[in-house]
Amino acid sequence: MSKTLLKVTGLKKSFSIPAGMFEKKKLLKAVHDVSFMIPEGKTFSLVGESGCGKSTTGRLISRLIEPGDGEIWLDGEEISQKKEAQLKGMRKKVQMIFQDPYASLNPRMKVRDIVAEPLTIHTNLSRAERYKQVSEILEVVGLSDYHANRYAHEFSGGQRQRIGIARALIMKPKLIIADEPVSALDVSIQAQILNLLKELQAEFDLTYLFISHDLSVVEHISDHIGVMYLGTIVESGPKEVIFSNPQHPYTKALLSSIPIPDPKLRRERIILQGDLPSPVNPPAGCRFHTRCPVAMDICKGTEPPVKPGETAGHFVSCHLVE
Amino acid sequence: MELSKAVNSSTTIKKEKKYSPLRELLKNWKKQKNALWASLFILLLITVAIIGPFIAPYDPYKPDYNAMLQGPGIDHIAGTDEYGRDIFSRLLFGARISLTVSFLSVFLGAIGGTILGLLSGYFGGWLDRLIMRSSDVMFAFPDILLAIAIVAILGPGLTNVVIAVSIFSIPSFARLVRSSTLEAKETVFVEAAKSMGASHFRIMFQHILPETLGSLIVFISMRIGTAILAASSLSFLGLGASPETPDWGAMLSLGRDYLGTSTHVVMMPGIAIFLTVLAFNIVGDGLRDVLDPKTKNE
Numbered sequence: 274m275s276k277t278l279l280k281v282t283g284l285k286k287s288f289s290i291p292a293g294m295f296e297k298k299k300l301l302k303a304v305h306d307v308s309f310m311i312p313e314g315k316t317f318s319l320v321g322e323s324g325c326g327k328s329t330t331g332r333l334i335s336r337l338i339e340p341g342d343g344e345i346w347l348d349g350e351e352i353s354q355k356k357e358a359q360l361k362g363m364r365k366k367v368q369m370i371f372q373d374p375y376a377s378l379n380p381r382m383k384v385r386d387i388v389a390e391p392l393t394i395h396t397n398l399s400r401a402e403r404y405k406q407v408s409e410i411l412e413v414v415g416l417s418d419y420h421a422n423r424y425a426h427e428f429s430g431g432q433r434q435r436i437g438i439a440r441a442l443i444m445k446p447k448l449i450i451a452d453e454p455v456s457a458l459d460v461s462i463q464a465q466i467l468n469l470l471k472e473l474q475a476e477f478d479l480t481y482l483f484i485s486h487d488l489s490v491v492e493h494i495s496d497h498i499g500v501m502y503l504g505t506i507v508e509s510g511p512k513e514v515i516f517s518n519p520q521h522p523y524t525k526a527l528l529s530s531i532p533i534p535d536p537k538l539r540r541e542r543i544i545l546q547g548d549l550p551s552p553v554n555p556p557a558g559c560r561f562h563t564r565c566p567v568a569m570d571i572c573k574g575t576e577p578p579v580k581p582g583e584t585a586g587h588f589v590s591c592h593l594v595e
Numbered sequence: 596m597e598l599s600k601a602v603n604s605s606t607t608i609k610k611e612k613k614y615s616p617l618r619e620l621l622k623n624w625k626k627q628k629n630a631l632w633a634s635l636f637i638l639l640l641i642t643v644a645i646i647g648p649f650i651a652p653y654d655p656y657k658p659d660y661n662a663m664l665q666g667p668g669i670d671h672i673a674g675t676d677e678y679g680r681d682i683f684s685r686l687l688f689g690a691r692i693s694l695t696v697s698f699l700s701v702f703l704g705a706i707g708g709t710i711l712g713l714l715s716g717y718f719g720g721w722l723d724r725l726i727m728r729s730s731d732v733m734f735a736f737p738d739i740l741l742a743i744a745i746v747a748i749l750g751p752g753l754t755n756v757v758i759a760v761s762i763f764s765i766p767s768f769a770r771l772v773r774s775s776t777l778e779a780k781e782t783v784f785v786e787a788a789k790s791m792g793a794s795h796f797r798i799m800f801q802h803i804l805p806e807t808l809g810s811l812i813v814f815i816s817m818r819i820g821t822a823i824l825a826a827s828s829l830s831f832l833g834l835g836a837s838p839e840t841p842d843w844g845a846m847l848s849l850g851r852d853y854l855g856t857s858t859h860v861v862m863m864p865g866i867a868i869f870l871t872v873l874a875f876n877i878v879g880d881g882l883r884d885v886l887d888p889k890t891k892n893e
């Protein structure tokens with residue numbers, strides 16, 4: 274088995290949010306006890322509804338927000354409590370790709386300066402050397418040197434996302450955190466970008482933490498999938514298991530909402546009742562019990578433990594699973 | 596909407612016409628008729644400030660006791676003052692003084708205010724509170740009163756006028772830049788820069804400062820008008836340029852005594868100040884429409 278590049282254990286993060294004048298400050302529990310690991314060269318996808326804490330998890334790992342509880346092991350180093358000054362090495366190893374390719378590229382910088390920025394920050398290369406690397410990496414992502422002297426807003430969404438990918442690649446990072454990298458793109462472009470990410474992974478031996486609200490998007494690219502609900506991972510396992518033998522009622526509901534081209538294979542659509550509860554007051558017991566179609570009495574009072582499934586690497590938190 | 600954006604941008608690429616922010620700006624500028632005229636006037640003024648002393652028909656300091664308090668005429672197109680000095684020549688010299696004082700003081704105030712505003716908005720916390728409370732204190736005084744107080748402490752003279760006017764410009768620049776900084780620091784590209792490990796310095800000056808530049812330029816042009824007024828007022832009160840200097844404010848001050856008899860002594864520098872301040876404000880308005888459309892309705 275290959276080496277583990279990223280290992281996260283017991284990750285927690287709460288935001289204190291403004292409350293009414295005479296109330297106590299409230300805590301929004303965005304991420305609650307998340308653990309997973311990614312072997313080098315593999316893709317782990319975090320999937321779940323909007324607001325379940327996927328981006329917060331990504332931001333914690335990339336140390337963009339103040340750390341909460343838990344450990345983050347990157348390449349054998351614990352990084353969750355390090356100060357920014359000690360994170361230089363980590364900043365080179367981890368790069369991000371963002372959801373909105375319009376907002377994530379500085380509109381006042383030329384493409385070559387955007388893509389070269391990690392080099393400008395971390396190396397002493399001359400401008401000419403940086404630009405040389407930029408034109409090489411632009412070729413790799415399917416653009417050409419001819420694009421380097423333009424501004425980002427002159428490009429289409431798909432091309433911009435390629436620019437974002439080029440910027441993430443130029444430091445030759447180990448881990449790329451891609452937060453909804455295709456959800457802002459046209460469906461026809463999504464497949465191109467996903468294929469590009471897949472090819473680049475093979476070529477540069479990249480490890481991906483891939484974040485998406487859409488299970489169908491991650492099917493092609495993932496090795497492992499973690500399904501998140503209200504700040505916790507309710508089920509995780511190899512992609513095949515999640516898609517063909519899901520155990521958690523929430524995973525089943527998510528899967529049932531993916532349209533299937535073949536009408537004979539039509540799954541019964543499970544429609545979840547009720548709204549997503551607020552992460553300020555998550556339900557006691559199983560966090561999913563307010564919407565779970567098969568909830569039992571025990572679910573309201575007792576939090577289900579994480580249990581291994583039949584396949585290696587498969588874990589479920591549900592009282593139904595023996 | 597995103598789709599149409601994408602289609603538009605791909606057609607611009609096909610047209611092979613290279614986008615340049617400067618060309619875009621000039622194109623929009625030509626549409627601003629008033630601002631275009633005002634900016635031509637300012638250009639003229641700057642030219643006068645540079646070459647004025649060479650084209651002035653008379654020595655602005657030299658009294659001519661045979662020609663005291665003459666109205667505008669063939670010899671002296673703007674008339675003469677109580678010492679018989681040619682007012683037109685004095686106005687030409689005064690353009691240099693007024694522009695130098697106002698440009699310099701606004702420029703210094705803008706630099707100081709921008710740095711404070713960036714620090715305040717970017718770091719927040721106690722630094723923000725300190726900077727903002729200090730500028731609140733300064734805001735509590737009417738502009739000119741503050742300048743008078745500063746000159747009173749430093750003593751009269753044009754250098755001190757520059758210092759006073761730049762200090763009283765600092766808080767408003769700091770506020771302006773702080774509010775754009777608060778907005779800019781939430782952008783995704785700033786988050787991206789942080790994730791790459793960019794230093795605070797780099798984030799502030801490479802990513803945030805350019806976002807504030809539009810509103811900064813608009814504000815600078817507005818403030819130049821204010822600075823000319825403030826500097827003239829100080830000179831008028833005898834706190835700025837010494838009375839014999841051909842400073843517009845000082846000229847106004849001298850003419851006070853002849854308001855009833857020789858109105859032109861006051862009128863001429865008054866008109867010069869009025870037109871100049873107006874021109875800078877119109878240019879500021881025009882720049883706002885071009886560079887910073889979102890603050891238009893404030």
Ligand SMILES: Nc1ncnc2c1ncn2[C@@H]1O[C@H](COP(=O)(O)OP(=O)(O)OP(=O)(O)O)[C@@H](O)[C@H]1O
Binds near residue numbers: 290
């Ligand atoms: N800086 C913050 N301050 C306060 N609350 C926050 C902050 N960032 C995120 N949250 C809250 O934390 C919860 C999780 O947010 P997060 O962005 O991680 O969700 P997500 O799964 O990425 O959702 P989406 O699909 O909408 O991006 C949400 O309820 C959100 O409102």
Ligand code: SF4
Binds near residue numbers: 562566577592593
């Ligand atoms: S523990 Fe109970 S409520 Fe939670 S998912 Fe399982 S059955 Fe549903």
Ligand SMILES: [Mg+2]
Binds near residue numbers: 327328329452
């Ligand atoms: Mg998100």
